[in-house]
Amino acid sequence: MSRTTPPRTVDVAVVFPQLAPLARTATRLHPRPGSPAPHESSVGGPFLWPADEPWPYCQEVHEWHDGRVDDWPAGWHEGPNAMLPLLQLYVRDVPLLRPPGQADLLQVLWCPCEHPPEHKPPTALFWRSSTDVTDILATPPKTFAVEYDEYVPEPCVLAPEQVAEYPNLLELTDELRHQLGDWSRWQAAGSGVDSSYAPYPEAFYTSELSVAPGWKVGGWPPWGLTDPVARFCTVCDSRMAPLLTISSNEWDSSNHGWIPYEDRALAEIPKAGVTNSPRVQVSQGNHLQLYVCPTSPDHPHTDLIQ
Structure with a gap:
């Protein structure tokens, strides 16, 4: 499977040279329905998890009901919750990743419950060397507490693709925003500019030329729920770098220019589901951004809803 994002209709760094040094590479993941194996990159697929390694649990307070037995309630329970496999990425598929040591695999899990104070699903990151895993855990512990089904991803295979991005409008200087x-x-840029954006040309930059939508590694953060907020490592105070964006949609009505060529026919079919194959909705349609410390992968990561 492959996905190809159409080239931007305008080379924005030529029209606005101040943007050229701000370009970043992002890897769009393009999750699509499938049956991934543990030795493949995936969203919601089986993990290459060592059989002798403890499975991670969310230690927050959870309550759940374990169903009915002989038509009688089996009862309510309270305790830690087994985290769900969310995403695993092999470096061979996403060279943009910078793993520690000999690691070649990143695994991300989360708890499918929104916990206070920020009401978001807690996440856990694990780096490992795939060659060290000889005995794979066949059946992870059951996750009993699921607050929202939208936090249980459908299994998807990936089609990683590198694209160039530029900062969100909110991260630019006042002068550059005025120019945009x-x-x-x-108009001087030529025919690639969509004239429908004439009343609000900044929206052309935001929707079609800056930050790619959807699940991705690296690149620029998709701000909007708040103004840009720098994240700093709680251990060494280094400014943290964007690692992963977990998105509720790969595109919407405002950014059709990012739809891959291979999906354009399906995108015309209402309710085809291709805009959100994992069926994940983060905080009712937002994004979850994960950040890591560039100094040490052993320092705790952080996350942010946008």
């Missing part, structure tokens, strides 16, 4: 709002500058 000057329609005459866009």
